[in-house]
Amino acid sequence: MGLKDFKVEVSKENILHNYQYLKKLRKKEIIAVVKANAYGHGIENIVSLLSKNGCEYFAVARECEAEKILKLNLKNINILILETIEDLNFLNQNRNVQMVINNFKELLFLLDNKVLTEQLHLKLDFGFGRNGIVEEDFIKLKKLILENDLKFKGICTHVFAADYEDMLIVERKFNEILLEVGKDRFEIIHMQNSAGVISIEGVGCTHIRCGTILFGLQEIGYYDPNIKRAFRLIGKVLDVKDLNNLKYIGYEKKEKLKLDENKKIAKVRLGYGDGFSKRGEGIVSIINNKKFKIVHISMDSSFILVDESVKEGDNIEIFYDLEDSIKYLKVPHYEFLSCINDRIERELI
Incomplete structure (x- = not known):
């Protein structure tokens, strides 16, 4: 068997179904968030696929x-960086790259x-505590915008x-600010994350x-x-x-693992060097x-008790049942899927 025993298989059909369904559901254009290697799905493949199917914002x-996307040399796309950019030359050299402003x-x-405001998105923080211009600075922000007739x-x-x-x-307060400074100062207005897309209308957003x-x-x-799942780790x-012929399983003595007798051990080429955490010991594979327990x-390897x-x-297949995996690992799916690193190939099918 070759070196690529494992891969992340990503369904093009399901990605595109979700993309078109969500656009139709909210009647708005989509900013596709592809950070953390598109949550483990492969940033280059996902951006190329969505770009070919009409998505213009990532x-x-x-x-x-952002540099990985720029190397794809795709036309008619924009890249929004959600965190602070330290090298302002990066903005100057790439006019299709934009940045979120995270404090006053x-x-x-x-x-x-003299950074162009046409490359900037204001972010307002209503108590989320991660980043954004906080409410105590809103008066200064409104004054700055109105007195200088700023547009972003x-x-x-x-x-x-x-x-x-x-x-x-948050939706109500956000729209109050928009009314006070004028919606026409902003080409793009967005507030809904993935949970918000399902839950609220996003009044006033583009x-x-x-x-x-x-x-x-x-x-x-x-x-x-x-919504259809696209990810399979196979x-x-x-x-x-x-x-019965083994004293050790990997680096652990057989007795310490308390395994059933008269069983077999299967080995697979997937380990924590690939981003498959040791916390997964005890999780079920298919x-x-x-079902067989890891x-x-x-x-570089994992061992499974089989018959x-x-x-x-x-x-x-690993992570076949996402809900069961979440319960066992006690972390959300996007955390353990994003951890699978680039030693594992991503393949669009």
Whole structure:
């Protein structure tokens, strides 16, 4: 067997279904959030696919992610960087790159350095606590905008994923600010994240920001049955050994793992060196439509307790049941999927 036993298989059909469905649902253009390697789905493949199908806006967290998109040499796309850019020359050299302003001091700095406001999005923070211009600076912000007749590429905020009532409060306050300074000062207006796309209308907005939901990864409590999952982590069984003939499983003594006797151990070429955390020990995999527990994870390999039905070369899938994986790992799906690194190939099918 070759070196590429495992791969992340991504469904083009499901990605495009979600993209078209969400556009139609909210009657708005989409800013596709593709940070963290498109949440583990492969940033280059996803951006190329969506760009060919009409998506013109992509959001990332950092410059290094924007650089990956720029290297694709795609036409008619814009890249929005959600965090602060340290090298302002990056904006000057790439006019299709835009930046979110994350505090009032930063806004003043950018204006003093003659950064084009057509490359800037104001972000308002209504208590989310991550980034954005905070409410105590809103009076200064409104004064600055009105006295200098400033216009920006965009304005945005971020709604909370945990509380629907808070989402409505943010939506109301956001629109109050827009009315006070004038919506015509902003070409692009966006507030809904993936949970917000499902929950609220996004009154007054021109775009929706779709990250995890675009890939079929939905928040608990914010579920739409029309959204389709695109991600599969699949591979092959490298070999199978009789448990009775082994003293160690990887680096662990067999007795310490407390395994059943008269079983077999299957080895696969996937480990924490690939971003498959040791926290996954005990999680269930699927081989031949049967569930088998992963009992040990090393840097380059994992070991699975199997029965006589499993043979070398059989197909295996990890994270088959996302809800079960979330419960076991005690972290959201986008965390453990984003951790799978580039030693594992991403393939659009």
